[in-house]
């Protein structure tokens with residue numbers, strides 16, 4: 001079993017705009033396993049009026065995958081997670097105890113609106129931390145404000161978020177701006193995790209292939225280990241120190 005952990009992936013069919021059917025779920029996970037991932041955390045989108053989160057349903061769907069996973073050449077485990085869209089409903093979820101972590105840890109994956117970082121983003125990080133949870137900011141390099149000024153991601157990290165880059169950003173999957181911002185953040189040592197954010201087998205193939213190679217090129221084998229093994233495996237089991 002590989003020891004990489006992908007803590008951001010839309011591999012489960014029937015939950016969001018990720019994998020469209022069981023065959024795609026299986027193929028995405030097979031590609032992950034082949035690339036050295038021993039653990040993937042299924043993080044379906046959670047967005048009011050679009051996708052609601054049902055952890056029991058997700059656990060059942062993961063359990064039902066057992067035979068598919070057992071038939072893969074390389075073993076891999078799938079853990080439950082979620083990717084929360086940060087909007088005005090987010091605070092309510094927090095108050096009601098409806099924010100579910102990645103795996104068995106305390107880390108919560110959060111995405112922001114693409115066009116503008118909401119002013120409340122900093123405050124939400126503080127509120128989560130008070131409750132003993134640790135917010136991970138999904139792919140900041142893709143947000144317009146960060147693409148233009150990567151320092152904005154550093155500010156959010158200082159406000160309490162850990163930072164997760166998308167592997168695809170490093171190979172231009174989202175354009176030149178996010179690629180530059182992603183490289184800048186890596187070089188400034190402001191990245192805590194990387195994930196595939198793969199929604200399809202095609203994206204999985206590109207992120208686990210070229211994306212991983214590009215990451216290795218920038219941070220080397222040691223950096224790769226820190227991001228994909230040490231930090232990520234600690235996060236799905238328990239907290240990671242900021243810095």
Ligand SMILES: [Fe+2]
Pocket residue numbers: 008009010083138197
């Ligand atoms: Fe995502």
